[in-house]
Amino acid sequence: MPEWPEMEHYRTQLSSLLGGKRITGVVVNREGSINEPPEAFANALANRTILFVERRGKHLLFHLDDGNRLLLHLMLGGWLYYGTEAKKEDSRFQVIIRLFDGNSLYFGGLRLGYLHLVSAKSALEQMKQLGPEPFDQRLTLEAFRKLFSGKRGRLKTALTDQKFIAGIGNCYSDEICFEAKLHPARSVPDLDAAAIERLYAAMRKVLIEAKEAGGYMEHPLTENDNVTGGYNSRCLVYDRGGEPCIVCGHEIQHETLSSRKMFYCPQCQGTA
The missing domain is CATH 3.20.190.10 (MutM-like, N-terminal)
Structure with a gap:
């Protein structure tokens, strides 16, 4: 999607x-x-x-x-x-x-x-039903911390909740968690201040890089479009289950969380 x-x-x-x-x-x-x-x-x-x-x-x-x-x-x-x-x-x-x-x-x-x-x-x-945009100027690190302070459940579930933060889905929730070195099934209340800060930085970094690379869609928008889909081959964990992690070489795991596909490296991201 x-x-x-x-x-x-x-x-x-x-x-x-x-x-x-x-x-x-x-x-x-x-x-x-x-x-x-x-x-x-x-x-x-x-x-x-x-x-x-x-x-x-x-x-x-x-x-x-x-x-x-x-x-x-x-x-x-x-x-x-x-x-x-x-x-x-x-x-x-x-x-x-x-x-x-x-x-x-x-x-x-x-x-x-x-x-x-x-x-x-x-x-x-x-x-009106949607949550804040990832790059809303009002969503500062401090506001991001407050947003998570009252959230329960698992990290991936929170990131993909459109009423919580708008625009993140299956693919980028996994990529963001990998960048932040956090297991996507981690309990949100267990995240400390350092983890929240890493998550905030990872969200902004991954989304911008993916947008500039054209996202992961494979259909070009125009006849001469050679940008759209450029991020598809750059995903580090998403849809790479069974492949070696490019950071540590450990096998990337593929599981299901709340009926959603979930990809992560247990060596780089630890346990839930």
């Missing part, structure tokens, strides 16, 4: 590609991916201009010139493509937005994800 680095990478690229572009048409191949009847959805978007693209947690919000928003959550398997012609047949995409300049924005893999047309008020209400 795309997380903070992937969605921030998308936002950065789409902001320059879509800002000020007018929508000329919409193709809906899967009604379940949208929140209105296809004809009403298409009519509401026709001749609307995309002003800019915002990200909140794992969501993208396309701001329209009538004050409404397109709210996107890619969920598991979702991805985007922008260009004059997609490399796959149009029928393989759940939604396609045609633009005045001849390009289109293709939404693929929206079997679990969605693209909803919502009012500004509705978007704000839905986003």
Whole structure:
């Protein structure tokens, strides 16, 4: 599932590609991916201009010139493509937005994800449920400590709780824990001040590095995109179960925690 680095990478690229572009048409191949009847959805978007693209947690919000928003959550398997012609047949995409300049924005893999047309008020209400952004200026180290001071449960579960911190999921929770030298199943109340400080620094380091490398998504956004997915081969523990740790050589473990995949090095990260 795309997380903070992937969605921030998308936002950065789409902001320059879509800002000020007018929508000329919409193709809906899967009604379940949208929140209105296809004809009403298409009519509401026709001749609307995309002003800019915002990200909140794992969501993208396309701001329209009538004050409404397109709210996107890619969920598991979702991805985007922008260009004059997609490399796959149009029928393989759940939604396609045609633009005045001849390009289109293709939404693929929206079997679990969605693209909803919502009012500004509705978007704000839905986003209110999310926790602070990892790079919110208000989320200082001291605020981060206070956030964790009242948290219970396991570390990975806390990091992937979108109401606790927005944008971190399965992959980067494991990568952050590895960077911080903390077992992902560690009990949150057992973390001391030094561990919290390492975790804060690791969160910021891993997310920025992953975003700058293009995240781990394998689908390029445009025909000439050679950045997207650049972090996929740089994951140190995630999806590397049974392989040697690049730091100590110990075998990376793959377990399940609260129905989530969990990867860690028992030598570098200790025990839960």
